Amino acid sequence: MLAKDLISDVIPALRTSDTGMQTLNWMEAFRVSHLPIVNNKVFLGLVSDSDIYDAKNTEEPLGNYRLSLIKPYVYGHQHIYDVIEIASRLKLSLIPVLDSDGNYLxxxxxxxxxxxxxxxxxxxxxxxxxxxxxxxxxxxxxxIARIVEDCDSKILSLYLTQSPDGRQLYITIKLNRTDMLPIVRSFERYGYKIRAEYGAELHIDETAIRNYESLMKYLNV
Structure with missing residues (x-):
């Protein structure tokens, strides 16, 4: 999944002639706190809502502002993981995408x-x-894949996180079934520790069922 495939078709590119008020209105309409300023396909930088609020006159064109422009971007051929990393690190509400020649896409x-x-x-x-x-x-x-497939199941997605000391791996697996008891038992046989299950079907063993039926009979006496 590449950056060029994730581009929104509704976000406008600002011009230096656009006013601060126009910029704020667009930010509110599209629920973002940043917008790109572009001049003839050249990406000049991102303007933030705080840049506009810090200005005394929102009717002035952006070209007259003293903007603390930042220029984060990704290229169209970069993976979604690269986009996530930049957006998360810089706390951005959007990420500009450029082509290999540096043109704004x-x-x-x-x-x-x-x-x-x-x-x-x-x-x-x-x-x-x-x-x-x-x-x-x-x-x-x-x-891990073999254990899952031996239970006639498939891994839909998988990701890893490390323990704070770096000695253990926490592996989160999305499976194509909700009846996970056979898979849980299989992992346990291979020495894996089960940390959590989500979306699993509820399993009640036969002893519990018999005890419940006995209780119901007793209450009906």
């Missing part, structure tokens, strides 16, 4: 970014989520 909003990222991790696809724990040295993606 458009912008990616944080809303669009979240929407496409949710597709990337199969957030909208039905299924259960399992989080397991394993030592860094014991991590094997092929083994």
């Amino acid at each position: 458009g912008a990616i909003t944080s809303h669009n970014l979240l929407h496409h990222f949710s597709d990337l991790i199969a957030a909208h696809t039905p299924g259960g989520i399992l989080q397991i724990e394993v030592g860094v040295r014991d991590y094997s993606l092929s083994e």
Whole structure:
């Protein structure tokens, strides 16, 4: 999933002749706190709402402002992970996208970014989520995939985080099934620690069912 495929088709590019008030109105309309200033496809920088609020006269054109312009951008061929990294690090509401010649192509909003990222991790696809724990040295993606596939299941998405001391890996797996009991038991047999399950079907063993039925019979006496 590349940056050029994430561009919003509604975000306007500002000109230096646009006023501060016009800029604020567009920011409010599109629910962003940054907008790009572009001159003949040349990206000049991002203007923020704080730049406008700091000015005394919002009717002045942007060209007359003393703007603290920042120039973050990604190229159209960069991956969505690069876009997320820059947006997160700089706390931006949108990211400009340039072509290989440096020409402005458009912008990616944080809303669009979240929407496409949710597709990337199969957030909208039905299924259960399992989080397991394993030592860094014991991590094997092929083994994890084999355990899941041996239970007639598929991995829809998978991502890793490390423990604070760096010794353990927390592996979050999105699966194509909600009945995860066979998979949980299989991971446990291989020595994996189960940290959490989400969206799993509720399992009640036969003993619990018999105890419940006995209680109901007793109450009906």
